Amino acid sequence: xxxxxxxxxxxxxLDENTKREIRRCIIKAxxxxxxxxPFASRELPIFFGWGTGGLQITLSVIGKxxxxxxxxxxxxxxxxxxxxxxxxISTTNIKTTEDTKEADIIQSRHRITEDSLTEEQIxxxxxxxxxxxxxxxxxxxxxxRMHGEKDYGKMYVKLYxxxxxxxxxxxxxxxxxxxxERYIIATSPIPRWDxxxxxxxxxLFLFGAGRERKIYAVPPYTKVEPLSLEDYPFRKExxxxxxxxxxxxxxxxxxxxxxxxxxxxSYVCSxxxxxxxxxxxxxxxx
Amino acid sequence: xxYIGVKGGKDAITNSEKTVDYYRKKNKDKPVELEQIKxxxxxxxxxxxxxxxxxCPEIAALAVKQAExxxxxxxxxxxxxxxxxxxxxxxxxxxxxxxxxxxRISSSFQDIPGGQILxxxxxxxxxxxxxxxxxxxxFNADPPRIENENISNEPDIFKPMEKVIDYxxxxxxxxYPVRNNNKKPYDITRDQVNMPLERSARLQRLTRGEEGAxxxxxxxxMRGWGSVHPTLAEVRVGYxxxxxxxxxxNFEVTIGRxxxxxxxxxxxxKKDTVVSESGEKEIKYNFTLGYGxxxxxxxxxxxxxxxxxxxxxxKENNSPVKDQEFxxxxxxxxxxxxxxxxxxxxHYVTFQSAMDRLRSMKKNVFHEDKxxxxxxxx
Amino acid sequence: xxxxxxKIFDIVHDSxxxxxIILKAFSFPGRIFKIPEIDFLCDYELQxxxxxxxxxxxxxETTFHVIDDSTDSLFKKYIIKNSQAEYSGLSDAxxxxxxxxxxxxxxNNIKKGSxxxxxxxxxxxxxxxxxxxxxxGSEYTVKLSGPGIKEKKYLHLNNFKECEIKKWISVNxxxxxxxxxxxxxxxxxxxxxxxxxxxxxxx
Numbered sequence: 001x002x003x004x005x006x007x008x009x010x011x012x013x014l015d016e017n018t019k020r021e022i023r024r025c026i027i028k029a030x031x032x033x034x035x036x037x038p039f040a041s042r043e044l045p046i047f048f049g050w051g052t053g054g055l056q057i058t059l060s061v062i063g064k065x066x067x068x069x070x071x072x073x074x075x076x077x078x079x080x081x082x083x084x085x086x087x088x089i090s091t092t093n094i095k096t097t098e099d100t101k102e103a104d105i106i107q108s109r110h111r112i113t114e115d116s117l118t119e120e121q122i123x124x125x126x127x128x129x130x131x132x133x134x135x136x137x138x139x140x141x142x143x144x145r146m147h148g149e150k151d152y153g154k155m156y157v158k159l160y161x162x163x164x165x166x167x168x169x170x171x172x173x174x175x176x177x178x179x180x181e182r183y184i185i186a187t188s189p190i191p192r193w194d195x196x197x198x199x200x201x202x203x204l205f206l207f208g209a210g211r212e213r214k215i216y217a218v219p220p221y222t223k224v225e226p227l228s229l230e231d232y233p234f235r236k237e238x239x240x241x242x243x244x245x246x247x248x249x250x251x252x253x254x255x256x257x258x259x260x261x262x263x264x265x266s267y268v269c270s271x272x273x274x275x276x277x278x279x280x281x282x283x284x285x286x
Numbered sequence: 287x288x289y290i291g292v293k294g295g296k297d298a299i300t301n302s303e304k305t306v307d308y309y310r311k312k313n314k315d316k317p318v319e320l321e322q323i324k325x326x327x328x329x330x331x332x333x334x335x336x337x338x339x340x341x342c343p344e345i346a347a348l349a350v351k352q353a354e355x356x357x358x359x360x361x362x363x364x365x366x367x368x369x370x371x372x373x374x375x376x377x378x379x380x381x382x383x384x385x386x387x388x389x390r391i392s393s394s395f396q397d398i399p400g401g402q403i404l405x406x407x408x409x410x411x412x413x414x415x416x417x418x419x420x421x422x423x424x425f426n427a428d429p430p431r432i433e434n435e436n437i438s439n440e441p442d443i444f445k446p447m448e449k450v451i452d453y454x455x456x457x458x459x460x461x462y463p464v465r466n467n468n469k470k471p472y473d474i475t476r477d478q479v480n481m482p483l484e485r486s487a488r489l490q491r492l493t494r495g496e497e498g499a500x501x502x503x504x505x506x507x508m509r510g511w512g513s514v515h516p517t518l519a520e521v522r523v524g525y526x527x528x529x530x531x532x533x534x535x536n537f538e539v540t541i542g543r544x545x546x547x548x549x550x551x552x553x554x555x556k557k558d559t560v561v562s563e564s565g566e567k568e569i570k571y572n573f574t575l576g577y578g579x580x581x582x583x584x585x586x587x588x589x590x591x592x593x594x595x596x597x598x599x600x601k602e603n604n605s606p607v608k609d610q611e612f613x614x615x616x617x618x619x620x621x622x623x624x625x626x627x628x629x630x631x632x633h634y635v636t637f638q639s640a641m642d643r644l645r646s647m648k649k650n651v652f653h654e655d656k657x658x659x660x661x662x663x664x
Numbered sequence: 665x666x667x668x669x670x671k672i673f674d675i676v677h678d679s680x681x682x683x684x685i686i687l688k689a690f691s692f693p694g695r696i697f698k699i700p701e702i703d704f705l706c707d708y709e710l711q712x713x714x715x716x717x718x719x720x721x722x723x724x725e726t727t728f729h730v731i732d733d734s735t736d737s738l739f740k741k742y743i744i745k746n747s748q749a750e751y752s753g754l755s756d757a758x759x760x761x762x763x764x765x766x767x768x769x770x771x772n773n774i775k776k777g778s779x780x781x782x783x784x785x786x787x788x789x790x791x792x793x794x795x796x797x798x799x800x801g802s803e804y805t806v807k808l809s810g811p812g813i814k815e816k817k818y819l820h821l822n823n824f825k826e827c828e829i830k831k832w833i834s835v836n837x838x839x840x841x842x843x844x845x846x847x848x849x850x851x852x853x854x855x856x857x858x859x860x861x862x863x864x865x866x867x
Contacts, residue, residue, distance in 0.1 A: 009370060010370070010676070011676050011677070013370070015370065015372060016675050016676060016679070016723075017723050017724070017725065018369075019679075019680075020679075020720075020721060020722075020723045020725075021723075021725060023683050023687075023720075023721065024721055024726070024758075025783070026687065027686065027687065027690050027721075027787070027844070028783040028785075028844075029783075030687070030690045030691055030812075030858065031690060031844040031858035031859055031860060032782055032783060032840050032858075032859065032860065033811045033860055035782060035783065035840060037783045038478035038479065038480055038781070038783075039478055040474075040475065040476050040477055040478055040479070042369040042475075043362070043365040043366045043368065043369045043620060044366060044369070045366045047362075047623070047624035047627055047628065048620060048621045048624030048625060049621075049624040049625035049626075049627065049628035050624065050627075050628050050631065052624075061680075061683075061684065061687070062680070063677060063680040063681060063684065064677060072631070072632060073632050073633075073634055073635045074635065077295045077296070078295055078632060079295040079298060079299055079632075080631050080632070081295065082295035082296045082299060083295075083299055086296075086299070109631075110633075110635045110636055111635055119692070122687075128625070128628065138611075139609075139611055140481045140611050140615075141481050141482065141611070144780050144781075145780065148778070148779030148780045149779060166647050166650065167647065167650040168646065168647065168650065170643050170647065171643070172636065172639035172640035172641075172642065172643045173635065173636035173639040173640070174636070180810075180811050180860060182839070182840065183840075189636050190635075191635055191636065191638065191639040192639060193639075204687075204691045211621050211624060211625055213478065213479050219690075219691050219811045219812040219860075220691055220692065220811075220812055221811065221812055221813055221814050222811035222812065223811075237638065237639055237642040238642060238646070253635070253638075254638070255634050255635070255638060256638055256641065270634075270635050270638075476725070480781070
């Protein structure tokens with residue numbers, strides 16, 4: 001054993017039984033939109049909490065011909081995205097891309113690409129905390145019962161209290177949403193900006209939580225409604241009057257950057273590929 | 287526009303890896319050999335095997351070396367390696383009465399059949415730094431000789447030793463474990479984790495748990511958050527044969543041995559109403575049992591595990607340490623270090639969303655104040 | 665080297681290819697996909713595509729049951745031998761293969777999951793003559809709507825008993841409890857009807 005300096009891992013790292021188990025869970029997740037299917041998550045060569053759930057789904061779904069895109073915060077070149085790609089490539093040798101349209105599978109942490117997605121694509125989220133009810137109920141046994149009975153009163157009470165104390169709903173990212181009029185899900189966490197994109201999308205969304213051992217899905221053409229109370233509708237992040245300092249976009253999710261000039265801050269697109277193509281477009285004078 | 291894109295993730299990672307490697311080697315001294323770690327860092331290796339959940343001293347030593355002595359990191363390396371290993375078969379359940387004992391103590395009785403054997407232990411050593419180790423020259427490789435003339439009969443460690451709890455059971459003072467014959471034990475590495483976990487699954491979560499976390503929760507239980515203050519029936523450390531059934535000829539074959547620590551702790555008694563076959567009700571008083579078992583030599587983890595086993599077996603749930611979810615979700619060192627460490631990943635997209643909320647609410651406060659002032663004016 | 669040695673089902677890459685089609689079928693209910701042609705020596709050549717489905721999703725951690733119109737139970741033996749899945753009674757099975765026949769009333773005995781965990785339920789896999797989305801030669805159509813379907817979708821099942829479809833409707837009336845249905849034709853077409861789908865029969 002100790003002389004094995006050239007240890008060989010299986011294609012896509014996971015053993016075939018693990019992939020089968022995850023594949024079966026993915027199918028159940030698609031059949032019961034928004035329900036968190038428990039699965040026996042494996043330890044991977046990256047930390048729990050760093051995308052192991054999304055990664056296990058990706059590794060179970062990809063084949064030799066798959067073209068993969070991985071982003072973190074919308075950025076293809078972010079250290080964690082690069083690191084995940086490094087592991088996937090080293091055990092599969094598949095092609096990766098930064099072009100959203102070219103990708104068969106997109107694995108993402110915290111964002112949905114600005115460019116629209118197609119029926120052919122699968123979008124895989126890394127999820128740290130899959131339980132949307134955890135904020136109002138710490139116990140798993142209880143939250144599972146609440147989902148089972150569609151007993152979501154506590155969640156609406158929290159929204160109501162928010163409005164009572166603060167005048168509006170205080171949830172930033174990870175805004176809870178109701179899927180197919182049945183299950184409340186944690187939205188990954190993506191910003192509120194991206195939540196409407198889950199609704200009636202053309203593509204399949206898969207959510208993987210490795211440490212918490214859950215897989216759930218939003219199939220294509222599925223109703224996804226952010227929770228709201230009457231008179232206090234769901235609102236996206238407000239970027240009115242702001243634009244990207246690189247490509248000039250006024251309708252993408254922006255990152256705020258503290259800087260020494262420009263009144264102390266500037267803005268830039270969080271989706272790095274979108275920003276690059278948008279800049280090229282404007283250069284072409286279109 | 288004052289923004290310079292922070293790019294080059296791949297290069298940054300590669301350079302960081304090179305740098306951390308340099309830190310291990312920068313003093314140009316002799317590489318530590320795995321044999322040295324295995325032999326002289328025995329307890330570190332044991333801890334990594336226990337939390338990494340893989341019995342292989344060589345792999346654990348390699349992990350300790352690679353992790354520069356960060357035992358949690360080393361345990362993670364071992365766990366990640368473990369999940370790639372194919373499962374070739376299942377052993378027959380190990381039996382601790384077959385253990386070749388190197389240490390065995392009981393605090394329940396002054397003496398026990400077979401005798402109390404301190405064995406390798408620092409329990410009674412004075413915690414004084416041994417400066418002689420600074421310039422240690424050569425090891426004396428001979429085992430220590432017993433120099434007490436009063437001991438005429440050395441304990442026969444080769445003889446299987448009856449367990450103290452067997453004696454208590456014969457005396458009808460101790461509960462029997464709940465048997466689930468015919469039922470495959472839970473496998474937390476293969477089965478979905480669904481709370482509440484049955485006992486076999488709880489014990490598996492506990493034995494792979496992070497030592498510090500197991501100690502903290504076990505300690506909390508003893509201090510009154512779980513009201514288990516046991517008496518140790520027995521702590522035994524030694525080598526246990528691992529056997530499998532021969533795939534073709536169906537007889538038992540010993541394939542190796544493991545070092546392990548096993549603890550039976552006697553906890554407070556309980557009252558059970560048993561309905562006999564004839565339908566008569568019988569009231570039974572028995573001591574309850576807590577069980578600890580860990581890879582390698584680690585008394586304190588095994589003892590704390592036995593406390594938690596008992597605490598989590600109790601029916602009422604009136605304290606955090608009695609709550610399965612509170613304890614079992616949070617004791618795994620691999621999971622907790624991962625999630626704590628993930629805070630180092632970029633979170634600027636979600637933080638932007640949070641800033642948006644805060645700014646919006648600040649505006650609300652401003653409006654509320656105005657209304658308030660307006661109402662005073664009236 | 666024996667030529668047939670090459671012709672084994674590649675557990676790594678073939679099952680990935682087949683799985684990606686199965687996932688498509690579940691993601692777009694009622695849409696007909698084609699199971700990839702895999703050149704391997706299948707001693708169950710007669711119903712190769714349903715065998716491929718079994719080899720892709722089953723392993724020793726799953727249980728299955730077969731309802732077969734033939735008496736030789738070749739399919740059952742084939743799956744046990746090649747997937748290590750455990751054969752079980754109808755009510756315990758994770759996968760139920762219905763080959764050229766119907767479940768009828770025994771559909772009431774299969775696993776539908778619980779409210780706490782509806783995923784602990786069976787997948788029904790039917791082998792049938794053909795599936796089509798044109799109404800040629802079909803007496804009735806099945807109208808589907810729900811997650812994965814843009815508006816509505818029609819399926820035409822030739823020579824398939826209408827009362828079996830009524831059983832599907834009844835077994836899936838208490839969402840999220842229920843079963844997920846896969847239809848595989850002898851020509852390798854596959855379509856899925858998850859429990860989230862509303863089924864209506866147009867005659």
